[in-house]
Amino acid sequence: xxxxxxxxxxxxxxxxxxxxxxxxxxxxxxxxxxxxxxxxxxxxxxxxxxxxxxxxxxxxxxxxxxxxxxxxxxxxxxxxxxxxxxxxxxxxxxxxxxxxxxxxxxxxxxxxxxxxxxxxxxxxxxx
Numbered sequence: 001x002x003x004x005x006x007x008x009x010x011x012x013x014x015x016x017x018x019x020x021x022x023x024x025x026x027x028x029x030x031x032x033x034x035x036x037x038x039x040x041x042x043x044x045x046x047x048x049x050x051x052x053x054x055x056x057x058x059x060x061x062x063x064x065x066x067x068x069x070x071x072x073x074x075x076x077x078x079x080x081x082x083x084x085x086x087x088x089x090x091x092x093x094x095x096x097x098x099x100x101x102x103x104x105x106x107x108x109x110x111x112x113x114x115x116x117x118x119x120x121x122x123x124x125x126x127x
Contacts, residue, residue, distance in 0.1 A: 006085035026066040051080040
C-alpha cells in the first residue's frame with residue numbers, strides 16, 4: 001500500500017535510503033526488507049532528528065511497519081508529527097522511488113538530544 005500521509009512518506013524515504021531498496025509499502029516489515037539493529041539505529045536517529053523528539057530504539061522492533069509506526073508516533077508525539085507534516089511536500093511520489101530533483105537540501109527539524117545512557121545500561125563483560 002502507498003504512503004498517504006507526510007509522515008508515512010518521510011518514513012518511506014528514510015527506509016529506502018537506510019535499507020537501499022527502491023519500493024517500500026506502508027505494510028512492509030522493516031526487518032523483512034533487510035533491516036537489522038544497525039540500520040534500525042540509523043533510522044531511529046534520523047527520525048529523532050526530524051521530529052525533534054526522543055524515540056525509543058525499541059519502537060521499530062515493536063511496530064516494524066510504516067503504518068504501525070506512523071500511528072504510534074501520531075499518538076505519542078502529535079505536535080512533532082504535525083510540524084513535520086507541515087514541512088513535508090505532499091506531491092512527492094516516494095513509493096515509486098522518485099523524489100523532487102529540486103529538493104537537493106531536504107528540510108529537517110531540530111536535532112533531538114542524544115540519549116543518555118547510564119552505567120547500568122552496559123555490561124562491561126560483554127564488551
